Amino acid sequence: MRSHRFYTPWLLMLPALVWLGLFSVWPAINTVTLSFTNVHQLTGGHFIGLKNYWLLWHDPHIRDAVLNTIVFMVICVPLLTLLPLLLALLVQRNIRGIAFFRTAFYFPVIASAVTVALIWKWMLDDRGLFNNLLQTMGFVHKTVPFLTDRWLLLLSAIALTVWKGLGYYMLLYMSALGSVRRDLHEAAAVDGAGTVRRFWSITVPGVRGTMILISVLIAVNAMRVFSELYILGGATGGVGGQDVSIVMLVQQAASGSDGRLGYASAISVFLFFLTAIPLLFLTRLNKNSQEES
Amino acid sequence: MRRTTAVSAIAVAATLLAGCGVGSKSSSADANKTVSTTAALSGSITFQTWSLKNDKFTPYFNTLIAAFKQAHPGTDVNWIDQPGDGYPTKVASQVSTGSLPDVINLPPDIAHSVAKTGNLLDLKQNDPTLATDYVKSGLAAYNYQDVSGGSQDFGFPWYLGTDVSYWNKTMMAKDGLDATKPPKTFDDLVAQAKIMHDASGGKDYLMSRAPGLSDIANTGTKLLTADGTKFAFNTAPAEAMLDKYTAAYKAGYLPSNVLDNSYEGNSTLFSKQQVAWTTGGGNLITSLQQDNPTLAPNVLPSPALDTAPLYVQGLSVSSKSKNLPLALAFAEFVTNNANQTAFVKLAPGFLPGSAASANDPQYTKSDGTPQGDAAVIAYQDMQTAVNFTPPIWTDAMNTILNQEIAKAMTGKETSKQALDNTVNQANALLTQ
Numbered sequence: 001m002r003s004h005r006f007y008t009p010w011l012l013m014l015p016a017l018v019w020l021g022l023f024s025v026w027p028a029i030n031t032v033t034l035s036f037t038n039v040h041q042l043t044g045g046h047f048i049g050l051k052n053y054w055l056l057w058h059d060p061h062i063r064d065a066v067l068n069t070i071v072f073m074v075i076c077v078p079l080l081t082l083l084p085l086l087l088a089l090l091v092q093r094n095i096r097g098i099a100f101f102r103t104a105f106y107f108p109v110i111a112s113a114v115t116v117a118l119i120w121k122w123m124l125d126d127r128g129l130f131n132n133l134l135q136t137m138g139f140v141h142k143t144v145p146f147l148t149d150r151w152l153l154l155l156s157a158i159a160l161t162v163w164k165g166l167g168y169y170m171l172l173y174m175s176a177l178g179s180v181r182r183d184l185h186e187a188a189a190v191d192g193a194g195t196v197r198r199f200w201s202i203t204v205p206g207v208r209g210t211m212i213l214i215s216v217l218i219a220v221n222a223m224r225v226f227s228e229l230y231i232l233g234g235a236t237g238g239v240g241g242q243d244v245s246i247v248m249l250v251q252q253a254a255s256g257s258d259g260r261l262g263y264a265s266a267i268s269v270f271l272f273f274l275t276a277i278p279l280l281f282l283t284r285l286n287k288n289s290q291e292e293s
Numbered sequence: 294m295r296r297t298t299a300v301s302a303i304a305v306a307a308t309l310l311a312g313c314g315v316g317s318k319s320s321s322a323d324a325n326k327t328v329s330t331t332a333a334l335s336g337s338i339t340f341q342t343w344s345l346k347n348d349k350f351t352p353y354f355n356t357l358i359a360a361f362k363q364a365h366p367g368t369d370v371n372w373i374d375q376p377g378d379g380y381p382t383k384v385a386s387q388v389s390t391g392s393l394p395d396v397i398n399l400p401p402d403i404a405h406s407v408a409k410t411g412n413l414l415d416l417k418q419n420d421p422t423l424a425t426d427y428v429k430s431g432l433a434a435y436n437y438q439d440v441s442g443g444s445q446d447f448g449f450p451w452y453l454g455t456d457v458s459y460w461n462k463t464m465m466a467k468d469g470l471d472a473t474k475p476p477k478t479f480d481d482l483v484a485q486a487k488i489m490h491d492a493s494g495g496k497d498y499l500m501s502r503a504p505g506l507s508d509i510a511n512t513g514t515k516l517l518t519a520d521g522t523k524f525a526f527n528t529a530p531a532e533a534m535l536d537k538y539t540a541a542y543k544a545g546y547l548p549s550n551v552l553d554n555s556y557e558g559n560s561t562l563f564s565k566q567q568v569a570w571t572t573g574g575g576n577l578i579t580s581l582q583q584d585n586p587t588l589a590p591n592v593l594p595s596p597a598l599d600t601a602p603l604y605v606q607g608l609s610v611s612s613k614s615k616n617l618p619l620a621l622a623f624a625e626f627v628t629n630n631a632n633q634t635a636f637v638k639l640a641p642g643f644l645p646g647s648a649a650s651a652n653d654p655q656y657t658k659s660d661g662t663p664q665g666d667a668a669v670i671a672y673q674d675m676q677t678a679v680n681f682t683p684p685i686w687t688d689a690m691n692t693i694l695n696q697e698i699a700k701a702m703t704g705k706e707t708s709k710q711a712l713d714n715t716v717n718q719a720n721a722l723l724t725q
């Protein structure tokens with residue numbers, strides 16, 4: 001058998017490495033570098049040390065943005081980790097017409113975030129479907145301010161995100177459920193274990209790896225929330241700007257011919273470290289679970 | 294090994310940080326170049342427009358360029374057009390890569406950013422008849438206090454727009470108002486909005502937008518300090534105006550959604566006949582005759598409340614152009630009275646930025662119809678119209694203003710707090 005040359009694996013990896021270097025590593029390094037400068041869209045700028053981070057600390061909008069982003073993540077992670085699993089359990093059964101429901105649940109995934117958010121905006125409007133229904137059925141007498149109240153707008157964006165994400169994560173769970181041993185379920189049922197007991201003792205441990213992966217994906221996506229809040233709340237981030245997210249602050253800082261690229265980069269770096277916290281926590285959780293089992 | 298790594302890391306960091314200083318380097322000397330206007334023209338230039346290459350305007354530009362080339366044999370003009378979206382970013386990249394076209398269509402805010410980098414030619418010292426050839430309000434929009442103390446002009450006014458007030462006379466009559474005696478000031482507007490609200494049981498609206506920078510300026514407040522370097526519009530009159538808007542909003546004289554993202558804009562609400570007042574260009578009634586023929590006969594125009602806003606598009610010349618005489622001559626040619634008038638005929642609602650257009654009867658004499666009146670009112674408004682947006686005002690500042698105004702109108706802050714916060718945050722942005 002003839003051994004390959006030492007550089008053969010590197011050659012094979014070269015296209016991917018070049019791609020990664022150009023479009024991931026270099027922009028990341030450049031973002032960190034820019035965060036220490038006062039570069040604007042049209043001017044070169046210069047090194048200003050930690051001034052952007054000092055400005056970020058004193059930015060009156062950053063607290064709202066961090067709070068909104070964390071609330072968004074804290075609610076989205078458990079909902080989008082558990083609900084798709086329940087949905088996957090429902091649709092994995094081979095009963096007549098189930099394919100229709102699988103498709104229906106997956107449908108929001110293929111719709112663009114902007115289109116979906118626009119439809120939701122119309123439904124949540126003062127004269128939209130939800131307000132009309134609630135008033136017609138006599139639950140409320142005044143319009144519910146879904147798009148103007150700070151927390152209702154945030155919850156509306158969360159509901160939209162959960163609705164849109166259910167189908168995708170359901171698909172991941174359906175694949176994971178295939179590897180959960182059926183004989184364990186049968187044995188537990190013979191021993192008298194009920195549906196709930198079998199769910200927590202067999203199904204959940206069986207898909208734990210997928211659950212951790214899904215939690216990580218949701219946490220990262222939630223920290224980067226933009227479209228849902230932007231479409232529902234507008235460019236100002238809701239009435240008075242109280243529904244801004246961290247990514248919206250990046251967009252606001254960098255846009256326009258006077259866009260502050262240095263400051264926007266500092267917010268991005270801050271977001272990176274903030275995103276790392278739940279990731280480390282979830283990774284640690286996964287490691288501990290693996291060690292225990 | 295560890296030492297080598299540390300040294301390498303420092304070297305890489307130093308290289309990267311040194312690179313940060315590299316950007317668009319230019320000086321005011323570039324802007325101050327004197328261009329020969331007597332030399333024979335030759336060579337070629339690039340001319341950039343903003344979202345104007347389409348079935349409507351392409352034939353005009355092709356004819357225009359052909360006429361220029363015929364008048365100046367041996368010259369060539371390469372016309373490029375940029376799409377509507379992302380124009381500031383595109384211009385920014387052209388500046389930073391040194392590829393700014395020789396003649397470029399820029400609105401005053403983008404021109405200001407480019408002028409600050411020294412990439413635009415001062416037209417004042419290179420066009421002796423500039424002040425008399427163009428509408429003063431249009432020229433003023435390209436004169437920047439924070440660039441050479443306002444001693445330079447960076448754009449030929451090309452096509453201009455302003456606002457005319459339009460009133461739905463049927464709605465007004467139904468609610469006891471007379472559209473032939475429309476409000477002339479903001480206070481009149483609020484008073485009539487109350488009458489309409491009370492008469493219709495809160496179903497009809499006269500007012501339908503939140504205030505902005507122009508409303509603050511219309512209180513007589515100077516937006517900037519005397520030296521033009523800082524914002525100072527947190528004045529008592531501005532506060533009083535915002536208080537009135539807040540009271541009107543609370544009383545239900547404005548639609549409840551004017552502050553949120555479901556707000557459709559006052560012109561859309563006017564078209565739907567939910568609102569009896571809107572502002573628009575001089576051709577609004579003509580457009581309505583095609584798009585909304587049932588509404589069009591019910592609309593009467595009147596001059597804008599207080600001072601009308603000015604919307605300007607202009608042509609600038611790159612100070613880095615390798616063929617400045619040709620670039621300057623072409624920019625003057627495109628914006629001369631004959632060519633501006635011909636261009637504006639293709640763009641209803643806009644007005645020429647050339648001073649000589651004042652002699653054109655279509656802008657000075659109405660045919661007696663409401664649409665004819667509107668065209669004349671628009672031209673009259675334009676003479677005193679002001680570009681309320683200071684060149685140092687950015688998108689980020691506008692976002693802050695809208696946020697703070699919303700907080701004041703929803704009672705989360707007082708008007709004074711909202712204006713103070715806006716001014717403080719906007720001034721802080723100027724130093725970043």
